[in-house]
Amino acid sequence: MSDLTSIIREQSATEQIAAIKSGALDARELFEAYRSRAAADTFNAFTWVADEAPAALPAADTPLAGLPVAVKDLFSTEGVPTQAGSKLLEGYRPPYTSTAVAKLEAAGASMHGKTNQDEFAMGSSNENSAFGPCQNPWDPERIPGGSSGGSAAAVAAGHAPWALGTDTGGSIRQPAAMCGLVGLKPTYGAVSRYGMIAFASSLDQAGPITRTVADAALMLEHLHGADSRDMTSVGLREPIAVPSRESLEGLVIGVPAELTGEGVEEGVAAAFQVALAEAEALGASLETIHLPHAEAALSAYYVLAPAEASSNLSRFDGVRYGNRVEDADGTLLGMYTRTRHDGFGPEVKRRIMLGTYALSAGYYDAYYGTAQRVRTKIAGDFTEAFKKVDVIATPTSPTVAWKLGEKSSDPLAMYLSDICTIPMSLAGIPGISIPCGTSQGMPVGLQLAAPAFGENLLLGVAHALERTLGFDTGGAIR
Amino acid sequence: MSAADYEVTIGLEIHVQLATRTKMFCGCETSFGDDPNTHTCPRCLGLPGSLPLPNAKAVHFGLMMGLALGSKIAPRSIFHRKNYFYPDLPKGYQISQFDEPLCDGGELGGVRLNRVHLEEDAAKLNHAGGTGRIQGSDASVVDFNRGGTPLAEIVTEPDITSAEQASEWLRLLRVTIRQLGVSDVNMEEGSLRCDANISIRPKGQAELGTKTELKNMNSFRFIERGIKAEVARQVAIVDGGGQVTGETLHFDPRTEAITSMRSKEEAHDYRYFPEPDLVPVVITPDMIEAAKAELPELPLQREDRFIALGVEPGAARTLSWRPELGDLFEAELATDGSQPKALAALITNELLKRIGDGEVTDSKAAPGSLAQLVALTAAGTVSSSGARTVLDTLFASGGDPAAIVEAEGLTAMGGGDELTPIIQAALDANPDVAEKLRTGDMKPIGVIVGFVMKETKGRADGKEVTKVTRQLLGL
Amino acid sequence: MIDAKQVLHVARLSRLELEPGEVEQMATELSSILGHIEQISKLDLDGVEPTMHVVPIDGGLRDDEPEPSLPIEVALSQAPKANAEGFIVPSPQA
Numbered sequence A: 001m002s003d004l005t006s007i008i009r010e011q012s013a014t015e016q017i018a019a020i021k022s023g024a025l026d027a028r029e030l031f032e033a034y035r036s037r038a039a040a041d042t043f044n045a046f047t048w049v050a051d052e053a054p055a056a057l058p059a060a061d062t063p064l065a066g067l068p069v070a071v072k073d074l075f076s077t078e079g080v081p082t083q084a085g086s087k088l089l090e091g092y093r094p095p096y097t098s099t100a101v102a103k104l105e106a107a108g109a110s111m112h113g114k115t116n117q118d119e120f121a122m123g124s125s126n127e128n129s130a131f132g133p134c135q136n137p138w139d140p141e142r143i144p145g146g147s148s149g150g151s152a153a154a155v156a157a158g159h160a161p162w163a164l165g166t167d168t169g170g171s172i173r174q175p176a177a178m179c180g181l182v183g184l185k186p187t188y189g190a191v192s193r194y195g196m197i198a199f200a201s202s203l204d205q206a207g208p209i210t211r212t213v214a215d216a217a218l219m220l221e222h223l224h225g226a227d228s229r230d231m232t233s234v235g236l237r238e239p240i241a242v243p244s245r246e247s248l249e250g251l252v253i254g255v256p257a258e259l260t261g262e263g264v265e266e267g268v269a270a271a272f273q274v275a276l277a278e279a280e281a282l283g284a285s286l287e288t289i290h291l292p293h294a295e296a297a298l299s300a301y302y303v304l305a306p307a308e309a310s311s312n313l314s315r316f317d318g319v320r321y322g323n324r325v326e327d328a329d330g331t332l333l334g335m336y337t338r339t340r341h342d343g344f345g346p347e348v349k350r351r352i353m354l355g356t357y358a359l360s361a362g363y364y365d366a367y368y369g370t371a372q373r374v375r376t377k378i379a380g381d382f383t384e385a386f387k388k389v390d391v392i393a394t395p396t397s398p399t400v401a402w403k404l405g406e407k408s409s410d411p412l413a414m415y416l417s418d419i420c421t422i423p424m425s426l427a428g429i430p431g432i433s434i435p436c437g438t439s440q441g442m443p444v445g446l447q448l449a450a451p452a453f454g455e456n457l458l459l460g461v462a463h464a465l466e467r468t469l470g471f472d473t474g475g476a477i478r
Numbered sequence B: 001m002s003a004a005d006y007e008v009t010i011g012l013e014i015h016v017q018l019a020t021r022t023k024m025f026c027g028c029e030t031s032f033g034d035d036p037n038t039h040t041c042p043r044c045l046g047l048p049g050s051l052p053l054p055n056a057k058a059v060h061f062g063l064m065m066g067l068a069l070g071s072k073i074a075p076r077s078i079f080h081r082k083n084y085f086y087p088d089l090p091k092g093y094q095i096s097q098f099d100e101p102l103c104d105g106g107e108l109g110g111v112r113l114n115r116v117h118l119e120e121d122a123a124k125l126n127h128a129g130g131t132g133r134i135q136g137s138d139a140s141v142v143d144f145n146r147g148g149t150p151l152a153e154i155v156t157e158p159d160i161t162s163a164e165q166a167s168e169w170l171r172l173l174r175v176t177i178r179q180l181g182v183s184d185v186n187m188e189e190g191s192l193r194c195d196a197n198i199s200i201r202p203k204g205q206a207e208l209g210t211k212t213e214l215k216n217m218n219s220f221r222f223i224e225r226g227i228k229a230e231v232a233r234q235v236a237i238v239d240g241g242g243q244v245t246g247e248t249l250h251f252d253p254r255t256e257a258i259t260s261m262r263s264k265e266e267a268h269d270y271r272y273f274p275e276p277d278l279v280p281v282v283i284t285p286d287m288i289e290a291a292k293a294e295l296p297e298l299p300l301q302r303e304d305r306f307i308a309l310g311v312e313p314g315a316a317r318t319l320s321w322r323p324e325l326g327d328l329f330e331a332e333l334a335t336d337g338s339q340p341k342a343l344a345a346l347i348t349n350e351l352l353k354r355i356g357d358g359e360v361t362d363s364k365a366a367p368g369s370l371a372q373l374v375a376l377t378a379a380g381t382v383s384s385s386g387a388r389t390v391l392d393t394l395f396a397s398g399g400d401p402a403a404i405v406e407a408e409g410l411t412a413m414g415g416g417d418e419l420t421p422i423i424q425a426a427l428d429a430n431p432d433v434a435e436k437l438r439t440g441d442m443k444p445i446g447v448i449v450g451f452v453m454k455e456t457k458g459r460a461d462g463k464e465v466t467k468v469t470r471q472l473l474g475l
Numbered sequence C: 001m002i003d004a005k006q007v008l009h010v011a012r013l014s015r016l017e018l019e020p021g022e023v024e025q026m027a028t029e030l031s032s033i034l035g036h037i038e039q040i041s042k043l044d045l046d047g048v049e050p051t052m053h054v055v056p057i058d059g060g061l062r063d064d065e066p067e068p069s070l071p072i073e074v075a076l077s078q079a080p081k082a083n084a085e086g087f088i089v090p091s092p093q094a
């Protein structure tokens, strides 16, 4: 094992940045090490890898010191393929860069690759990618989770020090959990959505997938902020602190009965209990709480997200970008339907159909209108809960990563696997997944959620637990 | 039954391009006639990941329109997505407003308004011409310069009852909006567009007939002709025992033919839902105050003010509906305010005749000279026909009215003494006319007046000639 | 729940073409998902306001200040079919 490989295996992004700044590590050598690892990636985690390091890497005195970052392919990157896991966008090179990526680059990060994902972020396994499924570095026969599967696999494999992902109903937290990493979905509006290809506009949030809680905090600090280019962005209300909390004395952790009972895999439940016991050992007290609308939230999500998606994906019509397929008669209608038939995968079509149906005449009130009211209820559930507890803990996913192909024939079963992460998405509150053990030899994630804008609290608690749980996030790096 | 046995019900939907510098949801400049696709960006091309940003000025202009039209301003206004596919619609939806428009209700010139709302314009489809054959069929080229231009949509209640009223009312709306300064309202350039919902019902029937939507009427003339043609079509259908089908129609001004636009399109289902990329626009009292502060006097208010000055209603309307004439009137009146009625008449009759299809600026009359001319006429210095001659000169080359009267020998003649010999000569030269007049049949008096005018080069006053003639004939 | 005829109607609205075999499968899958979703219709939501964005956002409006547009060659660079003037599409009238 070369020096660099051991550094990649042993050191977090925060530590590598410190090493660059101290002169102990050469940024260009490190970039090249990650770049060549990404280029040689066998998990299909990347859809594009830089040919070489940029002529000038950001200087060591920038906050992120030229450290590479892998970026989910949902983010527009000027001149660099941005394909969102879709055949329809194959070869698309946007003329502009998303705010999230631009902010990371402005802070001194350097993008070395773009990562595989479920098509337009629709999926929980990364199997819905036009560029092929991605494998879990902990077990290549298993999925890495989704939709930010490539980002998680890249970090877990040591092909990126950290990665940018997006989360609509769990797409950062769930793959982070399944790949033994830290994944943070910030409060809705904390990070600009400008340039991030929309799945469900009222739910989409960008966030970090990292090896440590401190890394997540560091990336978030350089991601968040109100953006004049995104009317729905508000930023965070206070700077993100370097998490240093060690004790959980005085902290009340709520454990929702609805998300921790039946349906949770035995090994996952066991790891979750261990994590709760560790929290208690650090001084936290536990309280069972109720989120009466958690199950309804899943249904509401599968109305709201497809409805918004059906509209967001109407722009993929073969006129201004992307692939076009014409019919034999050369008609406009034929061009639309052939382009979209050939360009979209089955899951995307299914959700467009579902969303179009839910918005169509006569069904709006029954579906979309009702789902928006359920959103009000689930937000209310959390408001009530946070009157009694400081943070909420659940397993991130009821199961560990499943075998490739295992659930792909049953879309409903796939949807139900998002039960633990969706309620937080609907309520717009921040959630973080940290590794808390294994089941079937695969990582298990602990999800913590806090009230809106409670990122510092969340990161502090996660940091304290991370120390005591002691999971080796470099365990799959070869 | 005949057309006279039916009542016509018309509602109008008007789209007005707002005269903002930039588009509704992006910073591209609004433009007309520039090279295609030179005013685009990720937002107005609907590139993946781009987001809309509402233009504050467009909201401000919308508020000005709502306030001018007496609408209720919503404290909170929501943008919706109207979903449909068309190559001129880059996102596959138009950002428009649905159940919470910026302005609710209102009234203008006796026609109630349903709403005024904001939305974005579509792009332009041009035919590709000779080179554009794609796999054996025609091609179009999309130009996104216009795409995203702010539009205000004004919807009336079905209060209009004739084609003439529709076009008259639309003129009032146009001049009102022009006066507000929020749009060029130019139908030829497409900054004012009008669709009409038209139905007929037998007189006395309470419920409205089935309405059709007539689109694409891009001039005032076409609006009147289009509505007339559609009413005639509906009357013919109903008279023939048939039923009008609710559909969207296209009027071809060349052939006056009306054709259905629905041939290939299925029934629309726009799947409106609140635009999740935007938050509600909150209208603050400050925003309303700012809009109020910029409201000018509106044409109807100006019309009332002119009438109160003593101006004839017809002239008052002409002056206020053609603001440039109204402005001229007010400028002249400021130099001499003694004869508003006569000054208004001079401008709306005589000056307007000379302007014809041209512009007010075609007149070379110096500021104040029209008011002077009116004063000279009122003082009897120049006759009304002499005044017309002076106006010819003022219009063509300007100058001082009094000097023109002097130079061209147009000083009005006095009364009887000077006129008597000339009239006598006229009667002598036309004995048959004199005979008729003597019997009290005054019809041929024009012959005498004409003779006198010719002799006096128009300096005589027509009324005075009649008076003296009667005296001479002992009538 | 949702039959083949509705599936075809929704596919048409979405400009998606479904092969004959896909219609039945789509009807079955959507029906199963809708069957699950349907549970929200049983909730008592009288008087509950719909929520679009959970987090309070007082988004400001944009000033009417021009920003640079894309050069035409950049705007057209990603188009599947274009000439020097613009994006070529099959004529809607064809």
Ligand SMILES: [Zn+2]
Residues within 6 Å of the ligand: B023, B026, B027, B028, B039, B040, B041, B042, B043, B044, B045, B148
């Ligand atoms: Zn633009």
